[in-house]
Amino acid sequence: MLKKLTVIPEQCCGCRICELVCAITHFQVNNPKKSAIRVVSTYPHPMIRMPIVCSQCKVPVCAQVCPVDALQWSDGIVQLDQAQCISCYKCVESCPFGAIYAHEECEYPIKCDMCNGDPECVKKCPTGALRLLPEIALGESKRLNNVLSYTAMKEIELYEKGERKVIRYAEVGKEEL
């Protein structure tokens, strides 16, 4: 089953452990500037921390602009063939998400290769902001949120062991039987 590295920005705390793990895994160095995932933070308006990493697009813009066809989508990963790559960095500039990176000491663009299907960053993320999900599950939480926020629902609030909880329920029709 095809799996996708998914980012949940609301869960990201901005610790950048993913950056370090990626750089160590691929380059054996402690250098967050050599990773294929970077946390971008804005503050205070709006306040967002979002890891930016390749989405492995099935119609990859990076591959379209690559003059030597060094980028190919196969088995859910946009693979960079270093033997073909001429390091023109057109892919870096064209990615709509800015998810391919360059470093002056690295010969090739730095791009997520999904660590052979088992990304290290997902394993080391302390807050669950990075997840590996089957494609079929993508959007599931949004769908669920959508359902839960259904406007005809009613809400009651309660505290259980000091934790706020909300119970939502639908008012069942009161009309005479």
Place this chain on the structure above:
Amino acid sequence: MSVKGGYFKKELSVDLTTGHIERQDLSDSFLEKYIGGRGFGAKLVWDNLRRHDFKIDPLEPENLLVVAPGPLTGLYLPSSGKNSFVAISPATGLYGDSSMGGGFGVELRQTGIDVLTLRGRASELSILFIDGNEVAILPMPELKGKSCLDAEAMIKERLGAQVAHVATIGVAGENMVKFACVNTDWSRNAGRTGMGAIMGSKNLKAIVVRGNKDLPVYDVLGLMAEADKAYKYMREHTFFKMWQAQGLMNVVDYANLTGILPAYNFKDSVFAKSEQLNGATMLNQYKIGDSACFSCSMCCGNICLVKSGKYVGTMTEGPEYETCAMLGPNLGIDNFDAVLSAARLCDELGVDTISTGNIIGAVIEGYEKGILSLADLDGREITWGEEDAILELIRKIAYREGLGDILADGSRRIIEEWNDMGKIILQVKGLEQSAYDSRASMSMALAYATSDIGAHHTRAWTVAKEMEEGRGWSDDEKVGIVIYHQKVRPLFDMLGVCRLPWIELGLNELHYQKFYNSVTGNALSLEELLALSNDIYDLTRLVNTRLGVSRKDDSLPYKVWANPPLTGPNAGKVINQKDFEKLLSLYYEKRGWDEDGKPPASLENKFNE
């Protein structure tokens, strides 16, 4: 033995007066002996003092400001985002340091240096931009009067450097408020001992760093394996989730329960409405996001937003316990909205929340007791919990307006102006006390008294342990635990890592020994490392005794002797001065210092090479 990893072996020294910028080599023996961070800072400040015959005015150009991450800063291991600022403190006139989290230290190291030293004074308000190998002092007078947050945003935009990290001062730093702090990543501060004032005295609004170098590590995979063990230990700890959720705010309940929470300028040590200001309230009603320093899985930072009412829209990272206690209960404020607002204001103006809360608390009590007249307060009354007046006073301190001009000079000046304030304000050596009451904890009292930078809790935070299990401690045990903390704790600041995984989650010191050895390729035992760490405590003591500190300065605030907390589990308790003096003598004896608190003169040779 040569140092195989961990360092670029480079110091970047900048003279802001002449514009002279130089990269100097650091010797292996220097690196091995002082490790980094606070260790480098203490040694370089000591050398600078010797060059100036121990006569340095903290706010004059000759005061050296050392900015030092450690050899572990920026590496894959728990909470490695720390960076120390070290100089002679304007608040105490003695050794001072403060560390900040975030990502500034990491980026500073990635420019290829181990330590940055600053001296002199720029002719106009400037920033220092370290962009990899290129270093420039750029005049930016347009930053004058900008808040820390605005300045950071403006600088990033002006330089086109969104990925850069910026350590900046606010208006308080520019105006040399003696407890001004240095701010980075919008809300991480090197808060204590007035390091922001020193940047202000040098006309330096900000230090901007952008680097991309590999951090030197001797055994990368060995380090990673060790780090994974440490992360795993933390992840499996019972309190790990609670730390992620509440961070240091969980301490509010604990402090209130054990009676060490300052309320109404330490008149009391419990606060009736503390549940309105505790971690659960923060989590349930205010928190909108997590925030972590570099490589930290505990992510103790909380992004909080006020969602309704007078302060609607106020957003800040934090507050953590100290800020919440000093700007909340200590000022009689029971409204978390107002605490957040005050914390945000302090971030923007760039003042230390601990000293600010402490001083304003003393002002309110001083007015209540008639020591301060209405005229002293510029005609505006201020009483417990009066949010508007308190926020206004914070602003006046940063801008040095009216009463604020005196308060901005810290507790020493306040006591000079109004002698009786000495009985009300809680300070040691000129530094205002942190938010842990010491009246029921002899070891904490000793820790405050013997702390090198003044009444700050991080030097030896023994209060929790004494509250929990130390009721029957002997003098030996009390002194022992203080010395133990003072011996271990510098190590974290030297290595450039946060101590919270150790002190809060119990991550064993041995992990740090392994980290150090993997990074540097050395093979030191933990005892050897701790001996180096302990040396720094001796060294900073030498700095202080050379600057005139003696037994009389290792004392405690008047309140600790004379005014017990009114209610709570520690009601009626004070520190007995006779018992304390006895303990202090024992402390000196165990430290190998004389009855007056002076280390042996021969010790200086150790640090003079």
